[in-house]
Amino acid sequence: MAVDEKETGFVKEIRKQAGDFPGWYNDVVRKAQLADNSPVAGTMIVRPYGYALWENIRDPLDRLIKQTGHENWYFPALIPLSFLQKEKDHVAGFAPEFQLVTKGGGKDLEEPLVLRPTSETMIATVLRDYVQSYRDLPVLTNQWNNVFRWELKPRFFLRTREFLWQEGHTFHETASEAEQEVAKMLDCYRRIAEEWCAIPVLTGRKSESEKFAGAQYSTAIEGMMMDGKALQMGTSHYFGENFSRAYDLTYTGRSNEQQYPHSTSWGMSTRMVGAVVMAHGDDSGLxxxxxxxxxxxxxxxxxxxxxxxxxxxxxxxxILDALDDIRVKVDWRDERPGFKFNEWELKGVPVRIEIGPRDLASGQVTVVRRLDRAKKPVPLAELQTTIPAMLEHIQEALFKRALEFRKGHTVRLDSLAAMVGFFEESIGFVITPWCGRAEDEQAVKEATMATTRVIDRELPPGSQACAVCGRPATVEVVWGKAY
RNA sequence: CGGGGCGUAGCGCAGCCUGGUUAGCGCGCCUGCUUUGGGAGCAGGAGGCCGCGGGUUCGAAUCCCGCCGCCCCGACCA
Incomplete structure (x- = not known):
């Protein structure tokens, strides 16, 4: 059903997406009541609607984490500074983001405590006591918590000084088992992003310069937002023996020798909420x-x-009986219907049912979908089948639309000049052959603001030349401007 | 941390330059009536340490000094 010209632009409270995407994002988050500014700089208040959305992402992820054999733990939020300092790369990477607690009970603490930016150091330290033998491995932990990082430019959900996430930490007897774990959990993230959040993602390794501080390598899922920028929505890291050695975590192996377990960590955060906003929202809101x-x-x-x-x-x-398995809400507030239509569209509710005297007279309701405002009458008797099917269809349509958008904004190029031209005129991702040198990333960043997002695949040796410097390429890499 | 801007009602702002009786407007909020199929209308009402501290002055939202906070632009990150 065609959308009437007059039926666009209802939501006047939010800035337009085109032209001021960050402003649009900010308005949507606040007006849809996902989150608001807090009295403390760089932190936010997650409001009930935003938290409910987070729960609906968190819960299926928690189920996946448990189905893959992990158990939830809780470790303290305060970590002795000395713990962080034991792994050189790790502390170097995170030190600028530390927030310290230096006093307690009115006196200076003997040792400053760091508000955890992540828990590798605490968990490795603690597990030293629990892991004695290869029979104790693997240890598959996860924890849901808040972490703190001193971000300079806070943005709702995308970058705040305190945020919610889960961090999984696992310890294995062999490298290959740990590496399989890394891949397995990345795939869980891919499923949450694609099957639940309807956001298609690219998966792959990060470049050396983009990897997690202290990792041997990092992998990630990357999605494209509607402004063509990339958003990292989950990461999974392989540490090898780095953390085990730094924290002296050993076990007695099968041949009675002291061994260092191979460890991993992986995380997905409330940033996903921001991803959903930016991947699917429009000028009417969420x-x-x-x-x-x-x-x-x-x-x-x-x-x-x-x-x-x-x-x-x-x-x-x-009607409510018929829609028993669906999250339905009836808006009885003393407002005019038009006001409610606009408000619930702003809040992104997929389907609206209007029921008035005219509907009652003909034994039907009027059903409107947020996707395209298509409106159609549905007989009461058919609601039970129509509504679930419609929700399924919308879920698929959002995914397909996002996938088409990404495909339409992704190009393959083979020279720096072409990349510069692309990022000047267009938005989106560029895929090129690459030799893997950090100097090339620096050159591209200076010329285009784009960075490597993920390594798409390995290339046969000598098959292609690096798009940036012309040396033999070893991989195919995805470039994009990133959040 | 360097450059620019802003602090006045819950939110968005005017007033300040050129000091002067009771500090205003829009939205929102409360009450009532009329309304209700795409953001209602009218009437009445509540709500202010004018960021904080000091100074100048008979008198400061307004002028001066200091401080604090916030926002925007340049180096990190889920």
């Missing part, structure tokens, strides 16, 4: 994939008199 939408169906009753109100209320009991 657009939520049905599987994670806190409200999947909003019902707006329309009535003039108390009699009509009562009639609609009684018709609604049957």
């Amino acid at each position: 657009q939520l994939p049905p599987r994670i939408a806190p409200v999947q169906v909003i019902v707006v009753p329309i009535f003039r008199s108390d009699v009509e109100r009562t009639q609609i209320a009684s018709a609604l009991t049957g």
Whole structure:
């Protein structure tokens, strides 16, 4: 059904996406009541609607983490500074982001405590006591918590000085088992992003310069936002024996020799909420994939008199029964229907049911989907099958649209000059052959602001020349401007 | 940390330059009536240490000094 010209641009409270994407994002987050500024610089208040959205991402991820054999733990938020200092690369990478607690009980502490930026150091230290034998391995831990990093340019959900996430930490007897773990958990993240959040992602290794401080290598899922910029939505790292050695975590192996376990870590954060906003939203506001939408169906009753109100209320009991397995909310507030339509569109609810006197008279309701505002009457008897099918369809349509968008904004190039031209005129990703040198990343960044996002695949030796410097390429890499 | 801007009602702002009785506007909020199929109208009402401290002055939101906080632009990151 075509959208009437007059039916666009309802939401006047938010800036337009085109032209001021960051401003649009900021407005949507606040007006849709996902989050708000807090009294403390760089931190945010996550409001109930935003937290419900996070829970709907968190819960399926928690199930995946448990299904893959991990157990939830909780480790302290305060970490002795000396713990962090034991792994050179790690402390070098995170030191600028430390927030310290130096006093307690009115006196200086003997040793400053760091508000955890991540827990590798604490967990390696603690597990020294729990891991004695190869029989104790693997140890598969996860924890849901908050972490602190002194970010310079805070953005709702994308970068704040305190954020929520899960961090998994595992310890294995062999390198290959640990590496399989890294890949397995990255795939869990891919599934959450694609199957739940309807955001297609690229997966692969990060370059040396983009990897996690202290890792042997890092992998990530990267999505494209509607401004063509890349957002890293989850990471999974292989540490080899780096942390085990730094924290003197050993076990007795099968041949009675002291061994260092191979460890991994992986995390996904509330940044996913920001990803959902930026991957699917439009000028009317949020657009939520049905599987994670806190409200999947909003019902707006329309009535003039108390009699009509009562009639609609009684018709609604049957409707709510039919939609038993769906997150339905009825908006009985004393506002005009038009106001409610706009507000729930701003909040991204996938499907709206309007029910008024005209509907009652013909035994139907009017169903409108957020996707394209397509409106159609549905007989009451068909709701039970129509609505779930519609939600499924919207979930798929959002994913396909995001996938088409990414494909339409991804090009293969083979020279720095072409890359410069692309990033000047266009938005999106560029794929090139690359030799892997950090100097090339620096050159590209200076010329285009783009950085390597993930390494797509290895190339046969000598098959192609690096797009940046012309040396023999070893990999195919994805470049993009990133959040 | 370097450059620019801003602090006045919950939010967005005017007033300041050129000091002067009761500090204003829009949105939002409260009450009532009329409304209700794409952001309602009218009437009434509540709400202010004018960022903080000091100074000048008979008198300061307004002028001067200091401080604090916030936002935007240049080096890190889930």
